[in-house]
Amino acid sequence: MSLLGTLLRARIRVVANAFASLGRESRLKLAFIATMLTLLWLAAFAAARAALRVLEALGTDILGGAMVALAPLLVPRLLAVFALALLIMLAFSSALLALALLYRSRETTHLLTVPLTWRAVCLTRLGDVAFFSSWSSAYLGSPVLLAYGLHVHAHWTFYCFAAALFVPFVVIPAALGTMVTMVVVRVAPRLPRVVLVAAGIVLVAATFLAFRSRLSSPDFHDAIDLTPVAELTGKAQSPFLPSAWLADGIVAAAYGNPGAIVFPFLLLLAHALVLAWLTGEVAERLLHPGWSGLASAVHARRAPEKVSRGWLPLLLRPLPEPVRALVLKDIRVFARDVSQWSQVVFFFGVLAFYVANIRTAARGFSLAFWQSWITMLNTVACLLVLATLTTRFVFPLVSLEGRRFWILGLAPLRIATIVRQKFWLAVVFSSGVTVSLTAASSWRLRLAPVPFVITVLTVCAASFALSGLAVGLGSLYPDFTADSPARIVSGTGGTLTFLVSLVYITVVASAETYVLRWRDVSPWSAAAAAAAIAIVSLAAATIPLRLGVANLERSDF
Amino acid sequence: MIRTEALSKHFGATVAVDQLDLAVNAGEFVCFLGPNGAGKTTTVRMLTGLLRPSSGRAFVGGFDVVTEAVEAKRLLGYIPDQPFLYDRLTGREFMALVAGLYRLSTDALAERIEHFLAEFGIAEVADQPIGDLSHGTRQKLSFAATFLHEPRVVVVDEPWVGLDPRSIRQVKSYLKRRTREGLAVFMSTHTLAIAEEVADRIGIIHRGRLLALDSVAHIKALASHPGSLEDVFLELTQEEE
Numbered sequence: 130m131s132l133l134g135t136l137l138r139a140r141i142r143v144v145a146n147a148f149a150s151l152g153r154e155s156r157l158k159l160a161f162i163a164t165m166l167t168l169l170w171l172a173a174f175a176a177a178r179a180a181l182r183v184l185e186a187l188g189t190d191i192l193g194g195a196m197v198a199l200a201p202l203l204v205p206r207l208l209a210v211f212a213l214a215l216l217i218m219l220a221f222s223s224a225l226l227a228l229a230l231l232y233r234s235r236e237t238t239h240l241l242t243v244p245l246t247w248r249a250v251c252l253t254r255l256g257d258v259a260f261f262s263s264w265s266s267a268y269l270g271s272p273v274l275l276a277y278g279l280h281v282h283a284h285w286t287f288y289c290f291a292a293a294l295f296v297p298f299v300v301i302p303a304a305l306g307t308m309v310t311m312v313v314v315r316v317a318p319r320l321p322r323v324v325l326v327a328a329g330i331v332l333v334a335a336t337f338l339a340f341r342s343r344l345s346s347p348d349f350h351d352a353i354d355l356t357p358v359a360e361l362t363g364k365a366q367s368p369f370l371p372s373a374w375l376a377d378g379i380v381a382a383a384y385g386n387p388g389a390i391v392f393p394f395l396l397l398l399a400h401a402l403v404l405a406w407l408t409g410e411v412a413e414r415l416l417h418p419g420w421s422g423l424a425s426a427v428h429a430r431r432a433p434e435k436v437s438r439g440w441l442p443l444l445l446r447p448l449p450e451p452v453r454a455l456v457l458k459d460i461r462v463f464a465r466d467v468s469q470w471s472q473v474v475f476f477f478g479v480l481a482f483y484v485a486n487i488r489t490a491a492r493g494f495s496l497a498f499w500q501s502w503i504t505m506l507n508t509v510a511c512l513l514v515l516a517t518l519t520t521r522f523v524f525p526l527v528s529l530e531g532r533r534f535w536i537l538g539l540a541p542l543r544i545a546t547i548v549r550q551k552f553w554l555a556v557v558f559s560s561g562v563t564v565s566l567t568a569a570s571s572w573r574l575r576l577a578p579v580p581f582v583i584t585v586l587t588v589c590a591a592s593f594a595l596s597g598l599a600v601g602l603g604s605l606y607p608d609f610t611a612d613s614p615a616r617i618v619s620g621t622g623g624t625l626t627f628l629v630s631l632v633y634i635t636v637v638a639s640a641e642t643y644v645l646r647w648r649d650v651s652p653w654s655a656a657a658a659a660a661a662i663a664i665v666s667l668a669a670a671t672i673p674l675r676l677g678v679a680n681l682e683r684s685d686f
Numbered sequence: 687m688i689r690t691e692a693l694s695k696h697f698g699a700t701v702a703v704d705q706l707d708l709a710v711n712a713g714e715f716v717c718f719l720g721p722n723g724a725g726k727t728t729t730v731r732m733l734t735g736l737l738r739p740s741s742g743r744a745f746v747g748g749f750d751v752v753t754e755a756v757e758a759k760r761l762l763g764y765i766p767d768q769p770f771l772y773d774r775l776t777g778r779e780f781m782a783l784v785a786g787l788y789r790l791s792t793d794a795l796a797e798r799i800e801h802f803l804a805e806f807g808i809a810e811v812a813d814q815p816i817g818d819l820s821h822g823t824r825q826k827l828s829f830a831a832t833f834l835h836e837p838r839v840v841v842v843d844e845p846w847v848g849l850d851p852r853s854i855r856q857v858k859s860y861l862k863r864r865t866r867e868g869l870a871v872f873m874s875t876h877t878l879a880i881a882e883e884v885a886d887r888i889g890i891i892h893r894g895r896l897l898a899l900d901s902v903a904h905i906k907a908l909a910s911h912p913g914s915l916e917d918v919f920l921e922l923t924q925e926e927e
Contacts, residue, residue, distance in 0.1 A: 132787060132789070134786075135783060135786025135787060136783075136787075138783075138786070139775065139783040139786075142774075142779050143772060143774040143775060146774045146776070147774050235770040236770055236772075238736065238770060239769075239770035241735065242735070242736065242759065242762075242764045243759060243784075243788065244756045244757075244787070244788060244789075245756070245759075245787065246756055417738065417752075417755075418738060420736075421738040424731075424736070424737060425696075426697075426698075610817065
């Protein structure tokens with residue numbers, strides 16, 4: 130068996146054993162996760178079906194008959210836009226994953242000691258990068274494809290062709306992201322910090338401006354005018370974009386046109402293979418010097434005195450000990466973990482992109498109906514960002530103390546104090562991010578004062594609730610054996626936290642929509658909806674926190 | 687089997703290893719001693735090809751560990767102080783993975799795996815997930831996996847952590863026996879008593895420089911007053927401070 134085959138076989142065994150070990154998990158937890166994952170999938174399917182029906186009806190509604198159908202015009206363009214967005218997201222997340230999997234993983238260190246070429250090590254990890262960056266897209270994309278297939282009455286082979294197109298498609302951004310990471314890791318440690326920061330700012334600004342100019346278009350109007358839509362979405366259909374090849378292939382497969390599938394498939398496959406080969410070549414030259422350079426940089430780096438002795442301890446001085454010491458420790462540990470803060474930087478980049486472009490999308494929607502929907506959708510977007518933040522960065526906080534519990538456990542501290550400290554730290558950070566995001570996006574949307582205040586208050590309540598949920602469930606289902614936040618989050622506890630957060634968001638967004646959508650509701654009804662949000666938020670925070678503290682107090686360390 | 691030529695490693699302004707010239711022959715057991723931060727682990731990581739030297743070269747079995755890395759690693763076995771093992775694999779599955787990585791012949795492979803599992807006393811737990819094993823058992827599994835491909839050179843970095851006295855005795859005996867059969871062993875350790883017991887030669891490194899490399903008897907004779915290896919070690923490393 131080849132080396133890659135050996136490693137692949139080991140991967141399959143790992144996955145099989147991981148599934149087998151699910152038997153040790155709580156049945157209730159597993160049942161909840163399975164149910165929620167199914168419901169989420171079905172919700173995505175229902176939303177896609179509804180959206181396709183709306184698009185189908187659009188032509189006949191506006192143009193007064195079945196003579197002109199807009200769906201065949203719009204759907205391929207929207208598919209191209211979605212595929213382009215996916216391509217960009219996958220490239221960014223692949224670059225971050227490559228940093229973690231190629232340079233920070235102990236498995237890679239192990240692989241470097243066995244007689245594998247750098248190319249083989251890199252290609253093994255490239256497979257992991259492609260898988261980990263794309264599985265969620267496959268999970269949430271499959272109901273959309275199913276809805277589209279049913280909508281156009283596609284033959285069953287459509288789904289096989291779509292899967293066949295997806296595999297080489299995800300390899301392309303994975304390879305690009307991995308190569309970018311290898312180049313950056315090789316080059317960045319040699320450059321002075323000032324140059325690095327300046328280059329980062331220039332790169333982000335240039336990308337931002339480039340996207341902004343590409344995505345700008347004439348105003349949308351309340352009356353349906355397809356010209357700006359066609360102009361904007363047409364940019365995603367450039368024949369040079371792999372995302373356009375994917376979209377073309379899917380549309381061809383949907384309409385049962387095998388001849389038209391072959392070309393985009395071969396384009397995707399050829400580019401995936403060439404880029405994978407190129408990634409291997411880059412790895413042969415850059416992986417080892419980069420890996421060694423990064424490992425050496427860790428030794429060479431002097432103590433970050435500015436953070437240790439600078440403004441942060443002063444800023445936290447008003448806090449009582451031991452809370453101050455714990456907060457200082459959590460912030461320092463986070464700030465010194467590249468794989469952690471780089472994801473936050475990526476997160477902020479996406480948010481900045483969202484806020485900067487939101488006006489373009491919303492300008493001209495003066496009807497109250499659209500204003501209400503856009504307000505609600507903006508709130509949901511902000512809450513989803515918040516849920517992602519709390520699940521990814523807050524949920525692991527308690528588990529990360531696992532191997533250090535000999536310090537905290539021996540200190541004269543109550544467990545509840547430690548959990549509360551993490552909760553309030555999460556509230557401060559998450560509300561800082563999401564409230565400013567919500568305020569900025571609401572301002573860009575030119576919301577009226579009442580919806581503005583309602584939106585911001587909703588997100589404040591959600592910051593409190595989702596932080597409590599993440600810290601509470603992190604205490605209830607800790608993983609004290611793992612020392613990687615990413616690994617902690619990828620367990621069933623992390624999945625559960627995100628799914629419960631989604632349930633909370635659905636409840637809160639529904640209550641907010643009730644107030645915003647029907648503005649003529651009585652003040653009492655509005656007050657009742659606000660009270661419902663407050664009560665649900667309080668319960669969502671306090672119940673998991675209490676259960677989590679009780680669990681930790683019962684636990685052995 | 688191991689040779690270094692003016693091997694150096696700089697971490698920024700810090701010189702972790704400075705112009706190290708070293709040779710470990712087949713059938714020889716060399717222990718590398720030094721205080722914390724002396725450069726032992728950096729040397730080990732350069733010999734295993736993990737870290738690239740800032741200058742100088744390192745050879746394993748005549749192969750340059752940087753330019754002929756794959757050939758060098760085929761001859762090499764490496765046991766780190768905290769070995770990476772796949773928690774979700776069982777011990778036997780991990781051994782099979784290692785066999786595949788080293789392209790071992792499948793002929794009688796199962797028997798070989800059983801032989802090494804039995805040699806290190808872990809056959810009974812080899813079907814449990816590695817994540818469920820104790821630290822000592824994991825360490826024994828890493829020994830079993832290291833010897834599966836019959837390396838001609840073994841580099842060991844502080845291997846005693848987590849091992850009980852019986853296991854330490856067993857590992858020492860095994861390493862000595864394999865050394866007599868022609869294996870070259872390079873071991874970095876803080877445990878002076880063990881080094882004194884097993885080593886043919888002892889090297890003392892301090893602040894990246896090799897202060898001494900000789901037989902135990904000769905090393906002991908370096909002290910101003912005849913004493914134990916501990917006395918010599920403290921005296922040599924004290925002089926430099």
